[in-house]
Amino acid sequence: DQQVKQNSPSLSVQEGRISILNCDYTNSMFDYFLWYKKYPAEGPTFLISISSIKDKNEDGRFTVFLNKSAKHLSLHIVPSQPGDSAVYFCAASEVGGSQGNLIFGKGTKLSVKP
Amino acid sequence: DGGITQSPKYLFRKEGQNVTLSCEQNLNHDAMYWYRQDPGQGLRLIYYSQIVNDFQKGDIAEGYSVSREKKESFPLTVTSAQKNPTAFYLCASSTRDRVYGYTFGSGTRLTVV
Numbered sequence: 001d002q003q004v005k006q007n008s009p010s011l012s013v014q015e016g017r018i019s020i021l022n023c024d025y026t027n028s029m030f031d032y033f034l035w036y037k038k039y040p041a042e043g044p045t046f047l048i049s050i051s052s053i054k055d056k057n058e059d060g061r062f063t064v065f066l067n068k069s070a071k072h073l074s075l076h077i078v079p080s081q082p083g084d085s086a087v088y089f090c091a092a093s094e095v096g097g098s099q100g101n102l103i104f105g106k107g108t109k110l111s112v113k114p
Numbered sequence: 115d116g117g118i119t120q121s122p123k124y125l126f127r128k129e130g131q132n133v134t135l136s137c138e139q140n141l142n143h144d145a146m147y148w149y150r151q152d153p154g155q156g157l158r159l160i161y162y163s164q165i166v167n168d169f170q171k172g173d174i175a176e177g178y179s180v181s182r183e184k185k186e187s188f189p190l191t192v193t194s195a196q197k198n199p200t201a202f203y204l205c206a207s208s209t210r211d212r213v214y215g216y217t218f219g220s221g222t223r224l225t226v227v
Contacts, residue, residue: 042220
């Protein structure tokens, strides 16, 4: 059973507009969330994270929102740029949990068109 | 600069042969991981190791083997028992507080012909 779900396999956005990538989770014990960005034939790179004690974290053009009651987080990219075209993975973990590994979603492929 | 290195970038092997993928890190990380990426499947955990001389199976360990004799190294062997070995393989490492994020290598594309 998938604990972290990214229900949109792909998303297409015009350059300059907002990109919104969504992620849902089922395990209420998750308390730390991350977004990774991955280009083809490369390893994922860390983008932004959020702890469950917050509901928003910003880093430049990237903002992550967390809605704990809905078990939902989203990544906003404003404004979107062609270089943002990549696969974005949502990941979650339970800090202090016995296993402690990150659980990844299946990814959303973002295409930003000029 | 510290980092995590996977080699080779591309690897071709004949069906039925074992092949070993290299992963080395100089980040002084305790934990290391192997993932496999297939189209539409996301990142699937093969094996992970939290400390030298210890490792655990992930979600898709069948047909794979690993060793962790040194902190810096975590090689993955794809055996002939792996039914569908052609894939993109990613190695990662993290600190003891591993839940705060992983550092990934650049990956190895394995093609079995």
